[in-house]
Amino acid sequence: MEKLSDEMRARLDSVTENYKLIEERICEAALRSGRKREDIIFLAATKTVEPQVINHAISLGLSYIGENRVQELLSKYESYDLKNADLQFIGHLQSNKVRQIIDKVSLIQSVDSPRLAREIARQAKLHNKTMNVLIEVNIGGEENKSGVDPVALSETISEISEIDGVFIKGLMAIPPICEKKSEIYKYFENMHKLFIDISAKKSDNVSMDLLSMGMSDDYSDAILCGANMVRVGSALFGARNYN
Ligand SMILES: *Cc1c(COP(=O)(O)O)cnc(C)c1O
Numbered sequence: 014m015e016k017l018s019d020e021m022r023a024r025l026d027s028v029t030e031n032y033k034l035i036e037e038r039i040c041e042a043a044l045r046s047g048r049k050r051e052d053i054i055f056l057a058a059t060k061t062v063e064p065q066v067i068n069h070a071i072s073l074g075l076s077y078i079g080e081n082r083v084q085e086l087l088s089k090y091e092s093y094d095l096k097n098a099d100l101q102f103i104g105h106l107q108s109n110k111v112r113q114i115i116d117k118v119s120l121i122q123s124v125d126s127p128r129l130a131r132e133i134a135r136q137a138k139l140h141n142k143t144m145n146v147l148i149e150v151n152i153g154g155e156e157n158k159s160g161v162d163p164v165a166l167s168e169t170i171s172e173i174s175e176i177d178g179v180f181i182k183g184l185m186a187i188p189p190i191c192e193k194k195s196e197i198y199k200y201f202e203n204m205h206k207l208f209i210d211i212s213a214k215k216s217d218n219v220s221m222d223l224l225s226m227g228m229s230d231d232y233s234d235a236i237l238c239g240a241n242m243v244r245v246g247s248a249l250f251g252a253r254n255y256n
Contacts, residue, residue: 024251027251028069028249032249035055036074039243042232042236042237052241053236053241053243054076054243055075056078056079056101056225056244056245057079057244057245058246059079059080060081060085060253061254064089070249072094075098076097076098076099077242078098079100079102080101080104081103081123083110086102086117087117100117103122103123106124108128108129115137115140116140120146121133121146121147122146122147122149125149126169127169130146133179134176134177137178146181147225148184148185150185152203153200155189160187167214170219171216175218180218181219181220183223183242184204184223184224185225186204186226188200188226197234198238201226201227201231201239201240202239204224204240205224223241225240225242225244228245228246230248
């Protein structure tokens with residue numbers, strides 16, 4: 014074994030502490046919302062984090078990791094411990110980059126147009142597979158933010174559900190930054206309502222299994238509002254220098 018620098022040792026120890034704390038909070042929120050710990054997926058958002066640190070988190074029991082930049086994912090790909098964790102794509106994805114990640118991820122969380130879904134399907138078929146996707150919702154209706162407008166969601170989902178090569182597994186959202194808890198609850202609750210409404214429609218090629226929302230500052234709140242997947246970065250790995 015390579016000897017760790019004191020700095021890296023301290024870094025890994027803090028990830029261990031953070032991991033335990035997040036696990037406890039997820040468990041507590043799951044129970045408070047009438048569910049069990051196993052009902053909630055803890056995905057670590059790993060942007061800017063070195064593979065050594067990510068793999069340490071995996072050794073603690075982390076089973077899901079998500080990258081949000083194609084170049085970064087490719088540069089780290091060979092170093093992740095993917096025997097013990099599942100790699101997903103969670104960031105904004107350009108159609109011309111789909112080809113580079115299609116055989117590397119198990120879920121693309123950020124599909125926000127039929128055009129992108131068609132390209133994902135086309136590339137997936139070249140690999141004889143169907144790609145699981147989440148539909149990203151712009152729940153705050155923010156300009157310049159990706160995601161489907163909630164008003165157009167039902168129609169967009171029926172259009173994407175007809176594309177052979179992709180399978181819709183749920184919804185994802187990044188709500189606006191809110192100062193008050195009551196505001197963020199409103200967005201999380203609206204997402205949960207959309208999730209329930211779409212589940213009730215029972216369309217082909219759609220299975221509303223995953224509601225991915227909640228990040229470092231609000232993952233417990235998201236779980237209380239019905240999220241079953243949270244994406245946590247800085248609370249686990251420490252503050253980043255860039256987003
Ligand atoms: C970075 C990122 C997160 C996690 O953000 P934190 O606030 O650091 O927990 C979640 N989702 C997406 C899409 C991200 O890019």
